[in-house]
Every structure is written in C-alpha cells, then in structure tokens.
Amino acid sequence: MDASGLMMPRAAVTAACGACAGASRGLCHGLEEADQAALFNAASSLRLPARSAVFREGDRANAVFTLKDGAAKLLRALPDGRQQIIGFRFPGDLIGYTARDRYPCDAELVSDATVCRVDRGRLESMSRHCAGLSHRLLELCAEDLAAAQDQLNAMAQKSAEGRVAAFLLMLREADRRNGGTGLDLSLPMTRADIGDYLGLTIESVSRVFAALRRGGLVKEPQRGRLRLADLPGLEALAGSDGAAAPLSGPGRPAHRSAA
CATH class of the missing domain: 2.60.120.10 (Jelly Rolls)
Structure with a gap:
C-alpha cells in the first residue's frame, strides 16, 4: 500500500523489498502478498x-x-x-x-x-x-531463543579456543541463513566485542585468532572478513571438553591458551 492506503502494485513492493533480508528470512518471509504489502506500508x-x-x-x-x-x-x-x-x-x-x-x-x-x-x-x-x-x-x-542457547553453549566451553570456535560457527550459521556459503564471513565486530561477548580478554581473543591462523583453521584475507579454512577442525575444537587448544596443524592440538 502507499501512503493513501491504496494497495501498491506487486512490482513496487518487490522492487523495494526484493533485496531485503527481512523478505528472504525475516519478518516478511512467507507472508501472503497482501500481508507483505500491508507491512511494507506500515x-x-x-x-x-x-x-x-x-x-x-x-x-x-x-x-x-x-x-x-x-x-x-x-x-x-x-x-x-x-x-x-x-x-x-x-x-x-x-x-x-x-x-x-x-x-x-x-x-x-x-x-x-x-x-x-x-x-x-x-x-x-x-x-x-x-x-x-x-x-x-x-x-x-x-x-531468538535458539540464539540465546547457542550463546550459552559457547560460554560453556572451558577454553578460550573452544569459545572462539563456537562463536565462529555461530557466525557461519547466520551467514548460511542469509544464503551465504557459511565459509567466507563478514566480521564487523571488534576483538574487544568478541571478548566481551565470550567472557574473554581482548588479548586472549587476539591470541586465539593468531593461533587459528597459524593452524590453518581460518584465514583473514582483509580487515572485517574471515574465511573458515578447516571447518572440521573448528567443529572439533568447539566440541572439545576444554582440554584441547589452538591447532598447530589441521586437526592437531598444540598448546592451551588461558582466558
């Protein structure tokens, strides 16, 4: 609908909302055409x-x-x-x-x-x-409740490595929900933000990322971008009981880092 309350043409709604993530997986997703148009008007x-x-x-x-x-x-x-x-x-x-x-x-x-x-x-x-x-x-x-449970799972990890790995897997799922590969990720938050979220110091987060890069689990081709290079390795790290640590090579623990 437009401001006068008249039903907007389908093409107009599609042009305005077609590229919006809300239409593909958010509030508008799956709504009938008339309901989506009414929501657009609101x-x-x-x-x-x-x-x-x-x-x-x-x-x-x-x-x-x-x-x-x-x-x-x-x-x-x-x-x-x-x-x-x-x-x-x-x-x-x-x-x-x-x-x-x-x-x-x-x-x-x-x-x-x-x-x-x-x-x-x-x-x-x-x-x-x-x-x-x-x-x-x-x-x-x-x-939203599932996201809160994911956070609890990440926080339950005993090691800094496990927490960061669980966090990266959460980002992977968010990217996949929006049609991405789940491997090349946007990382707009700072190391301090990640540490605050995971209950870690910024030094610990930076140390873990450096270890993950050395171990070949992730790559950072540019600022704000992250590539998950060894998904099985990250999953193993996130699922560990805390005794495992950053990897010196794909699939192999090296040393443990303190939070």
Whole structure:
C-alpha cells in the first residue's frame, strides 16, 4: 500500500523489498502478498552509521526493527555500571520485539546498517488479524531463543579456543541463513566485542585468532572478513571438553591458551 492506503502494485513492493533480508528470512518471509504489502506500508526504512543506537535500555518499547543489512550488538547494563554484550544480530533478524513496556537492553550498530522500523502497536494489531504474521512472529521468537542457547553453549566451553570456535560457527550459521556459503564471513565486530561477548580478554581473543591462523583453521584475507579454512577442525575444537587448544596443524592440538 502507499501512503493513501491504496494497495501498491506487486512490482513496487518487490522492487523495494526484493533485496531485503527481512523478505528472504525475516519478518516478511512467507507472508501472503497482501500481508507483505500491508507491512511494507506500515514500515519506514532508516540508514544509520556504525556505533549509533537503534534504541537504548529503558526506552519505551514503541517500535520493532528488522536489520535489512549490517550488524548490531545487544548490550545490557551490569550492577557496577559496565555493559555486557549479550548477543549479535544480523540481516533479517528482528530487534526490539518484547512483551515489556521498555526495551530490556541497548541495540547498537557495529557497522553501517539499514533498519526497517514498524510501530509496535500497529504490528500487534496487524498480527491479531493476520495468522501468517502471528505465526512468523512466533517463529522469530523461537529463533531468538535458539540464539540465546547457542550463546550459552559457547560460554560453556572451558577454553578460550573452544569459545572462539563456537562463536565462529555461530557466525557461519547466520551467514548460511542469509544464503551465504557459511565459509567466507563478514566480521564487523571488534576483538574487544568478541571478548566481551565470550567472557574473554581482548588479548586472549587476539591470541586465539593468531593461533587459528597459524593452524590453518581460518584465514583473514582483509580487515572485517574471515574465511573458515578447516571447518572440521573448528567443529572439533568447539566440541572439545576444554582440554584441547589452538591447532598447530589441521586437526592437531598444540598448546592451551588461558582466558
């Protein structure tokens, strides 16, 4: 639909949303044409720079956002005033959908990004009259829960190597969900961000990445890009009980690095 409430031609919606990750795997995915057009009419697109906030913890939760491109990190305030990264979000992911009146965390961009904003009240009203949209919201909530479980799995690793390997496999799954190979990855977050998320120092994260490169498990062809060169080796490292360590060669542990 356009601003006057008239149904937009299918070609117009396709042109505006065809390349959006939200259409391929996000909120709009699988909706019928009329429902997708109605959601398009309710949304506004915003281009924001890296390090800007989509919303802050405690802000009134009056909108829901979909990442069309780029990446974001979710942060929660700790009792001592510091902030802890509790998650990363990627193209197609829904951000800010909560049952609370206020957002429970910050959402801050780690790269330049485009977000699609929908008023929360309007979205909830639409979902009550659209079974497809209601079902899609439930699916995305389930995906969010699975992401939280992935984080717990990564944090359960006893070694720094296992945590970083588990994190890289999480990035692989995010890339595959968006149609990528899962082998050549974007790495927009900093080493400090990764360490904060995994409960490691920046020195430990940098040391692990260096060891993974030496062992042939990963390559970094350019800044912000990562190639998973030995997937079985990373999977073995992520699934270890913590006794294993960075690899001196594919499939072979070398030494253990302290967190």
